[in-house]
Amino acid sequence: MSVPGIVRSWKFPNFLSFSLSFCWVLAFFIVFPSRIHATEQPPAFSGYTKRTWQVRDGLPEQTVQSFAQTPDGYLWIGTTGGLVRFDGARFVVYDHENTPLITENSIFCLLASKDGALWLGTEGGGLIHSQNGIFRSYSAADGLTNGFIRKIFEDSKGAIWIGTDNGLFKFLNGRIERVDGVGDVPLVAIHAIAEDHLGRLWVGGSRLLMFDGAGVHEYQLKGLASQNRVKSILEAADGTIYVGTVSGLQRMLQLGIFEKVNGFSNTVRVLRETSDRALWAGTIGSGVVTSHGNASFSFSASSFLPSNTVLDIFEDKEKNVWVGTQAGMLRLSKTPVSVVSLPDATDSDFGTIYQDPEGVLWVASTHLYKLSNGVAVPYAFPGLSGVKVRNLLRAKDGSWWLGTDGSGVYRLNKDHLEQFTTRQGLTNNFSRALLEDRSGNIWIAADEGVNEWTPHGFINYQVKDGLCYFSTRVLFEDHAGDIWVGTDRGVSHLHNGVFENDPATDALKQEKVWSIHEDSDNGLWFGTRSDGLFRYKSGNVTHYTVAQGLGSDSIYQILEDKKGNFWTSGPNGISLLNRHELDAMADGSSQHLSIRLYGLAEEGGNTELYGGTQSAGTLSPHGDVWFPSNKGPIHIAPEQTSRIPLPPVRIEQVLADGRAIPDLQKIELDPRNSRLEVSYAPILLGSQDEIRFRYKLEGFEENWNTAGSRRIAYYTNLPPGKYTLRIAVFAADDSSQSSEVTLPILQRPHFYRTPAFIGVCILMLGLLIWGLHRFRLRQMHGRFHAVLEERTRLAREMHDTLIQGCASVSALLEAVTSLGQTDDNLKRDLLGYARTQVRTTIDEARQVVWNLRRGDESSNDIVMALGKMCEQLSKEFSISVECHVEGEPFPLNQSISHELLMVARESVYNAALHAHPSKVQVHLAFGKDELILETQDDGCGFDFDSSLMASDRKHYGILGMQERMKRIGGEFELSTNKGNGTRVRVQVPRTTSIVQDLVPGD
Secondary structure, three states: OOOOOEEOOOOOHHHHHHHHHHHHHHHHOOOOOOOOOOOOOOOOOEEEEEEEHHHHOOOOOOOOEEEEEOOOOOOOEOOEEEEEOOOOOOOOEEEOOOOOOOOOOOOEEEEEEOOOOOOOOOOOOOOOEEEEEEEEOOOHHOOOOEEEEEEEEOOOOOOOEEEEEEEEEEEEEEEEEEEEOOOOOOOOOEEEEEEOOOOOOEEEOOEEEEEEOOOEEEOOOOOHHHOOEEEEEEOOOOOEEEEEEOEEEEEEEOEEEEOOOOOOOEEEEEEEEEOOOOOOEEEEOEEEEEEEEEEEEEEEEOOOOOOOOOEEEEEOOOOOOOEOOOOEEEEEEEEEEEEEEOOOOOHOOEEEEEEEOOOOEEEOOEEEEEEEOEEEEOOOOOOOOOOOOEEEEEEEOOEEEEEEOOOOEEEEEEEEOOOOOHHOOOOOOOOEEEEEOOOOOOOOOEEEEEEEEEEEEEEOOOOOHHHOOOEEEEEEEOOOOOOEEEEEEEEEEEEEEEEOOOOOOOOOOOOOOEEEEEOOOOOOEEEOOOOOEEEEEEEEEEEEHHOOOOOOOOOOOEEEEEOOOEEEOOOOOOOOOOHHHHHHHOOOOOOOOOEEEEOOOOHOOOOEEOOOOEEOEEEEOOOOEEOEEEEEEEEHHHOOOOOOOOEEEEEEEEEEOOOEEEOOOOOOEEEOEEEEEEEEEEOOOOOOOOOEEEEEEEEEOOEEEEEEOOOEEEEEEEOOOEEEEEEEEEEEOOOEEEEEEEEEEEOOOOOOOOOOHHHHHHHHHHHHHHHHHHHHHHHHHHHHHHHHHHHHHHHHHHHHHHHHHHHHHHHHHHHHHHOOOHHHHHHHHEEEEEEHHHHHHHHHHHHHHHHHOOOOOOOOOOHHHHHHHHHHHHHHOOEEEEEEEEOOOOOOOHHHHHHHHHHHHHHHHHHHHHOOOOEEEEEEEEEOEEEEEEEEEEOOOOOHHHHOOOOOOOOHHHHHHHHHHOOOOEEEEEEEEEEEEEEEEEEEEEOOOOOOOOOOOO
């Protein structure tokens, strides 16, 4: 079996499959003849508006070679200067400088795969995979033997096919395998890969191959082999296979049979079919050829494209068509706005558009034009050839009034032409506006006043007559028949031929009033050159500016449609406002104002509307809107307008005190941070003129901030806390629906403002208060104990000095009393002892008082003091009191010495008074580590009971000795038996506290 046109077939399909394929292609050949015939059409591409980007607009280089769009909405652009990400307004460039894995900046082809990844094919730098901001390169080490990637394609099964200058490769499950040169597949250089609806893979380059389930087949194209290198392949919606080559375009008639498509002689680099089934062919040197239905046309750099070398064509999800060329990229967007080109419109300093009673549109610019079927046709009224017409008016009687640029005003009534200039009564020969009032009189606004034409002649109104300013711009007759004149310095109100002042004329004294309109409720509206919109109704004037929601403060014309919407024009765009919302805002019943903007930046950014000369806009009976511009009349077809899809908003960058924060999922701010800037952007590849932004930081503010078209949220000195920044994008004419993104923000407090620190501080404060309380209690207890100790000490001193002294004196006096009259010598001796004891007691009391005032500063020699005491007690009680000292004495503190002396004295006194001893021995031993004082008597002794030392007993001697030892840190020991005497032993450790500090020389 032979198949026509198949040069070589390595594996044949079965007969049934082949027959079905042949019949299917033959059917398309019969039903669908060749559709593409390149014919030059008018330069304006109907239904689209265009916008061009080049290096001056942010591209790294002029040459744009490929496009792709990832699921997140970003458009990716492959240029010779690197990879570019585009959100519709801003470019982000990835090249070798900021992305080292991009070793070659020339990105030849792109693919956005189904898993959301982006594949880059470079010219010499191999294959690059990018996903979630992570790049990975594939080269010879991974099996890719050629680094010049010409095509990347994903088939219906998810396999990635890679076409290079030398070989076809397949990437599947993380591995790259070469396909050509293996088995029966010939070696091939690849520039195009496509898959048809039957799942067959078409591969083109140095050969044209088709892979199906049965094998691989090679096809031969018409013409010489050198002219048939394949650059592009496309299966159209009707099933036709188109192949673009270096010499033109061919299509498959039947299986294996191709024919050339007429009208193509240059390289067809790219073939695309858009969602509306229009076929696009991008060529090298001949621009773009497109076909839709039975209509086809081409457009080139002379009228539409940045360059005739077209490298890629791409349709995004918003239905914008992108054209990559050697001199930049072009975006074609569906729009209700179109411009009727005037060849010399840019040479004019004015433009007006007027619709006559028959519905015919007239355009006055450098020349006069009549619009016919959307085309501006030059027109000249009889006798007015060469006259520069500014504005037109068709009067009720059928006559034409033509205002000119310096030639006065013409009246054409049938074949009769009449000219009016300053000689005939005009104030000036330059016309600004024409008006016919209800009585049929014609009003002419000129550069130097207003003129009213009547059948009897002209009536002039100038500044001397009450006109507010000589430079007039607009004329209007209200429902009452009054004439309103807008000038470059205010508005004048003419009532019954006399100028009157009212709130409107007062409010607009210094304004450039360029448009006046009266609504169906008799409200007057005034548009100004630079101060917004004014409403005058019921004696009240309301002022609207961009602060209230207007798109611009410059209003050239106000038109009201049947729905009560205002169409206003300004220097850079057209706004659609709801007049009822404006009224509600004036009445204070609403603050909502929806607006829709029709920007003109899509035409290249240099389109401006005209104003200041009437008529500066008109509405057709069908609702179409027309405004004059420097490029020709702008036409808006409202029935073609559709609401733009709300784009997603992305957080682009967060700056904290000027430093970029890398993690945009959750923002944590340093406690010292004082300034926060959040940059955001919508991903909208079409015009962004009709969207607005608002943002709110929840937890910090309750109301939304209206950002307009600004794309930065700015905050300073945020208090510590957790916040959520909400950023919303919404259509300018409907804020009820929005697309939103949120960003959690944590402003960390200074450590001293954290709950933990505050809790610790509260705890520490509580502990401090508790500690102070405890300290205060301890102080009180200490003072109490000190007082109690002092009382106890005083009691001991009184007991050991005064009381014992008095007891001694009492005993002596009793002895004297008991003697007879004959023992005078003994009485005198006893009385002498008593006197001595009194003086001693007084001296001891004084010493105690002295010690209370001096503290422990002085020191006594305890050995001497103890010896004297023993001697005195021996005489006093007539018993033997012996004192023995052992060891090397060392000086003691006064208080220590006093306490030891008092203990010794108390023990001797107790023995003398209660034990009736014959001898008492006092032993003082100075040791290395201690001082021991011991008294021993041979008296009667007693039965020792600890109750004797209780404080409620009136025997304080033993208790006092014990307290004295406790006070100085010593040990007290008492041992006695009835009939065996009593021994008192005290021991004081030798420490620095009991030893007197000696100064050098002591």
